[in-house]
Amino acid sequence: MRIAIDLGEYFTPAWKISAGALEYETLSRVTAGHEDVNILLPHSSFIAAEDKDPSSWDGVILREPRPELNIPQVLISSGYGKEHVSVTTNNHEIGRLAGAQFVSMGLRSLAFFGWDYRPPSVARWRGFSQYLESREIEPVFIHLGKYKKPWEVLPKIPKPCGILAFNDNKALWLLSLCKELGLEVPRDVHIISVDNSPACMESTPTLSSIAIPFALIGYRAAQLCEKMVNGEAVESIQIPPSGLIIRDSVMVEKGDMRSAASVAHYLRTNLSYPIQMEDIARRSSISRRRLERMFRSAYGASPIAYLRELRLEQAKVMLRSSDAPLKTIVEKCGFSNTIHLCHIFKRTIGLTPMDYRKAHSNNP
Template sequence: MKPEVLLIFLTRFPECTQMLAGITQYQRSQELWSVFLDDEARAERDPAWLRSRRWKGVISRHTTPVLAKTCATLDIPLVDLNDCPRFPGVPKIRPDNVTIGHLGAEHFLERGFTHFGFCGFSGQGWAEERRDGFLEALRLAGQDAAVLEVDYPGELTPAWDARQTARLVQWVQHLPKPAAVMACNDLRAIQLVRAAQTTGLLVPEEIAVLGANNGVARCELVYPPLSSVAANPFQSGLRAAEWLAQLMAGHPLARDDERIDPVGVVTRLSTDILAISDKHVAVALSFIREHACRGITVDEVVTHTFVSRSLLEMKFRRVLGRSPQAEIRRTQMAKIRQLLVETDLPLKQIAEVTGFEHTEYLSVVFKRFAGISPGEYRKRSRSGR
């Protein structure tokens, strides 16, 4: 009979489902356990619930003192995936938050920004580690950043969200532009995008915004879509399963506190730009990013920016090294790549939503940019995920 293992994960959180995918992969390769998923996290607060079955091991994303104490009393191996301070004697796996901050700073430095900010939560170790990593990487490059931190409320409400957006409005107005701001997580970054737009600032042309955790649904719901540093919850789940198997077999762990490296920055429109001080180019880029996929022309861009075509062409080549037409195509290609990788839409529908009248022409243009056909790009991208 397979040993019974308890998994405590609130599946409404995207990182939890990805951690479970890592555990699932380990399970499929080993076929070791009979697994029960506590997706209401009742075991974290109810010792009687935990005692109701003879668990041989527990992996928890929501570890509490009650859970840690009960597992210790019952001599049940527990692996903790919560990004919070350690419980004595409980092995912990968590993101490398300092490296997440480093990646955010490097992402902005590569784009030529010289004015930076960080928005976080005070008193939260994970957020402060991300802040420290961001500031450290900037200082190594001879730069610094404005920092705004607020208390984390524990329970997120619309009223709290509105107050934070209003507070960020005051803060972003005083940042020198163009500015590059990293937030401790995607929620905080979305508040920052709203605040910037409330003040009339262009995102990313005047303020580029980067989140962390890469909750895809959250990042895609905001406009412009939010760039984010992707942690690696899948690897965290896989590693936790490996550790629990060792503990259940009676083998000691080589170490009991491991940091998992992030995957990298997933670039979306909120940072997909170089630092640009030329107002005409910034306005033109904002217009292109918003409307390129409806098949706009350079003349429409010129009309929107209130300068002559020749002057706009000159400014684009000086600032970006490419023409407005090339930027329109580049924006369309980025959207096509995203749709090929993240959706199962047929090429005909992708052409319709990215401004191409004929799929044949889309294929020709895409192959010129990417070097391979759209179908081959989709196949290679998915085989590599």
């Protein structure tokens, strides 16, 4: 079975999506015996010429429909109707997450910077605006390419303000506009973007951004495409964003940031111990409710959810890079017992720990 990933040469997240699909190819062979699943990358310079020919494909993962191919297709973009199977991020939740962050900072002058006709942008705006309206805040829509120009609208928005940009590229443009207008980020304008691309760390100031699990999107898209090629009925999937990564474009309370960093360090260095939320709050000398709100603001997750993710990632590292028995991994990573470890692996990645180790035995 030959499944192609045809997302174009210049689509930035394509390599992450492709990596997720290739991981599905590897794991499906090891765990389910799907020896005939082959993921093709038509835009790769290393692929054989015949593999670039759509007539040789059994299924394809695309950004937009191509009915002329007449093969099963899975889209990684939304807005093309229910008749098309898609695997996308939950854009409504992206908007809600940004709105919640701004509200937690006490901001009430808020705006969205994007398109009013592209489905992902519209969904992010709706999640953003609906959350804010439920808290009696009326956000502004700064349109891209229509109506009033951004440089005419931005100076009129009361400061300090918070702006959710559609993606990192638009946020970088917004940073430049703020500089031209004499507005300081984050003193006058707080900016949150989407995609968490490497450019976020290269800008000045660095960009706070909502991460999208592109690799998981690729993994699930390959999984659905295989089922479609086999004639199975499938439904579209929406995957929630990974979380908000706080950087310098958003100013949060300095004391809270130090507390969040301290808590995160404590969790990273004490994985093997049984840690409860009460223990963390007692160590931080602040209330549990304020601690959870502060930590979620800084890391996009509660302390306990963050700890679970740390433990899972450490267990993955040990399974890939060592021959340590499960009992040792359980002890080192803080799981209750091997049953708990197996349950977490099956629930999160669909494999037992030993299946995961076998799949990565040649790929540490």
